[in-house]
Amino acid sequence: MKIGIDLGTTNCAVAYIDDNGNPQIIPNREGERTTPSVVYFEEGTVVVGKSAKLVSVTDPENTVQFVKRQMGNLDYKFPMENGEKLTPEELSAIILKRLIEDAEESIGKKVTDVVITVPAYFNDAQRTSTQDAGRLAGVRVLKIINEPTAAALAYGLGKKENQNETQNILVYDLGGGTFDVTIMSLSSEEVRIRSTGGHKNLGGFDFDNAIFSYVADCLEEEHGIDIYDDEIAMQELREKSEECKKMLTTRKKAVVSISSQGKSSKVTITKEQFNSMILSLLNSTIIIMKSVLEEAEMEWSDLDKILLVGGSTRAKAVSDMIEAETGIRPSSELNPDEVVAIGAAIQADLLEASDELEQEPTVKSKSTKVVDVNSHSLGVLVHDSQSGEQYNSIILPKNTEIPASITRTYYTSVKNQEFLHIQVTEGDSEDPEDVWIIGDTEIELAGNAPIDSPLEFTMSYDENGVVHVFAKDKYNNENLGEIVIERKSNLSEREVNEKATKLMMLDIE
Ligand SMILES: Nc1ncnc2c1ncn2[C@@H]1O[C@H](COP(=O)(O)OP(=O)(O)OP(=O)(O)O)[C@@H](O)[C@H]1O
Ligand SMILES: [Mg+2]
Known part of the structure; x- marks a missing residue:
């Protein structure tokens, strides 16, 4: 079986094309449609997903999050209690293995081939790391595709009625850790990418950090306590900052309570305060959007649509800012959590895997053509x-x-x-x-x-x-x-083979 995997900084999703030719999200073993990209090591067992995310608060030293930000960084190693150190590729492979096992369990077939998505802005090292992670997880990586391109494929599939029309679409993808902008022309026959740009370290994680720093300052001011001395309190505040941020999409204000060393503070944050905290981050996304537009040799008026992808686009300030800049109200008709995995599954379906392991997959005839840059x-x-x-x-x-x-x-x-x-x-x-x-x-x-x-x-x-x-x-x-x-x-060929053998033995909960 072939599946598409959105290997996200904070959340992953998996999809496949069912017997009727329709893309479907494959729920994980907890029955959920996304799986947090968190790994927890507990004396010989490895836990991935929601349970790992829950314990991250009480045992931050043995949990790993946001590993996607470390792809292509050979200096990053996660130290385990037994003294072993894991590379970003191994950590990602652990997540992939769990996603694949869940998919096999749910569909009842063996997964052999995968398409994995990456931010369009990923460079050669980050792409190679992602391919290596797939190999470590024991599957054939048919293709690495760009997340916005996947989103476009998923969007295009729903638009088959406009047979002859070509639309210019900008995909604005603000996830947990990365920002991508892509401008493309979409018709029923092809998705043609015109230009792309982004920032590999800009996302919801940074919004959380803005709230985190604000609350940490309040704690310092009120009680003279430095939260950075208290690892458990730090992790707790990180979680609470994210919750507070999400709350502010529907409410005017939210309260964060935090205690450390027996002292506690209760900090109220209004939506206006939050919006001003993230203003400069959003401004950077607009600057990147403008340069991508220029590179496509277009004006805002040439765009037919702006599609929002990624969980962070749920913050209302994002669409307001885009509309103020471009005059176009961005559309949120796609499910920002699922659309990338759906697109990856569509891409996997377009490829005909050869039985020969070494051979490149070929593109099925008479299918949507994808031209990326x-x-x-x-x-x-x-x-x-x-x-x-x-x-x-x-x-x-x-x-x-x-x-x-x-x-x-x-x-x-x-x-x-x-x-x-x-x-x-x-x-x-x-x-x-x-x-x-x-x-x-x-x-x-x-x-x-x-x-x-x-x-x-x-x-x-x-x-x-x-x-x-x-x-x-x-x-x-x-x-x-x-x-x-x-x-x-990147890892050498020898390292990949060694690590793959080691990972094969691993039991993941
Ligand atoms: N209601 C909300 N308001 C603001 N942010 C939100 C909301 N819901 C989710 N988010 C944020 O969206 C981010 C996760 O988005 P998503 O799952 O698209 O990212 P990802 O795919 O893991 O990351 P990336 O695509 O950067 O690798 C998190 O930072 C999360 O806090
Ligand atoms: Mg994403």
């Missing part, structure tokens, strides 16, 4: 032949339709050059300091060529937005094949 420019670091200075040479600018590849020729700098050092980058600047070096690789050359001999490089983004590099020695007319980029932020 890269969200980061791809380049290499090169030396200017005159000044000798190093700069970033952009090869595939962002918002290029993917899959895409481009070939460039570079020249050897010494006679009989034996090695070539390649540094592949993501980012828009020419300054090497301002871009992200995805990976470093040294390739061996034949060592027989005169200076200035041509080397041809083909760099590409595949369907998943993951980078590949191929090289050709033009002097010897020899194909050097795909160059394995040693990704600085």
Whole structure:
């Protein structure tokens, strides 16, 4: 069975296409349609979801939340009591395993293939981490797709009646941890992404933090108590801040009570206060929206619709701000918690998995075409032949339709050059300091060529937005094949295999 998984910062959802061809959310073992992305370690057992979220208040040291924010960060390790340390990929794989087991239990079939969604703004390292997490969980990742694209697929499916019409749609996705904006043209035959942008660390989590800091300051002022000294109280306040925020979508004010070291404070927060706390965060989302609009070469009036996705768009200030800026009342006709998983299931259904594990899935004929773009420019670091200075040479600018590849020729700098050092980058600047070096690789050359001999490089983004590099020695007319980029932020092949074996044994509650 193929399923679609929305692996969220705070919540996950899983969907599949039923025998009648309709997408359905698969409830988890608690019968709920979303599962909190929380893992709790308790002496030999691993608990995922709602129960883990509940204990996070009493035992914060043994719970992990918001692991999606750490994807592609090799420095992050979660220390377990037994001294073992887990990577973001392993933690995500634990969540995935639980989601998959629940889906199998509910549908009564084995899950073999999955489509996992990621924020459009995820870079190569974060995408590769997500693919690795899927492999660790023991399933084949058919495709990584962008969350807004998934939302568009789900939306488009409900709109089949407008056969010939093309609509320009902006998806504004503000979740728990990430913000994404995507502009796309949608017709009954295809979803074509025009431009995309976002922020990988901006979401409801930051709204909670604003309330958290405000209440912590009140506690400090009233009793001189520093909540940061009290881990349990901190976790409690984090939960209460989120509850308070949610309450403020329907109420004019909410009260947060917090106690630490025998002293307590009761803090009232009004909707106006909350709105002003998150004003600058919302302003950042508007700035990003404007640049995405510009990159699509559109005006607000070219948009037919603004779709809201992600739990944080339930805060009324969000739609008010968007309307004030664009003149368009955003539509909330989609279920913000479920639409991404539904879109992932639709995408999984569009792909025909081959029986050969190594083979790429093919697209079923006569189905909706999905044309996505890269969200980061791809380049290499090169030396200017005159000044000798190093700069970033952009090869595939962002918002290029993917899959895409481009070939460039570079020249050897010494006679009989034996090695070539390649540094592949993501980012828009020419300054090497301002871009992200995805990976470093040294390739061996034949060592027989005169200076200035041509080397041809083909760099590409595949369907998943993951980078590949191929090289050709033009002097010897020899194909050097795909160059394995040693990704600085990802697990090695060996680590993935080792960890996969370990995770297979794990019992998850
Ligand atoms: N009524 C509400 N008002 C404001 N925020 C809300 C409300 N309900 C849920 N949220 C917030 O929505 C966020 C979760 O949204 P969602 O489930 O879409 O995120 P996610 O998919 O886990 O994250 P991401 O897409 O960033 O990876 C949480 O921060 C939650 O507090
Ligand atoms: Mg989400």
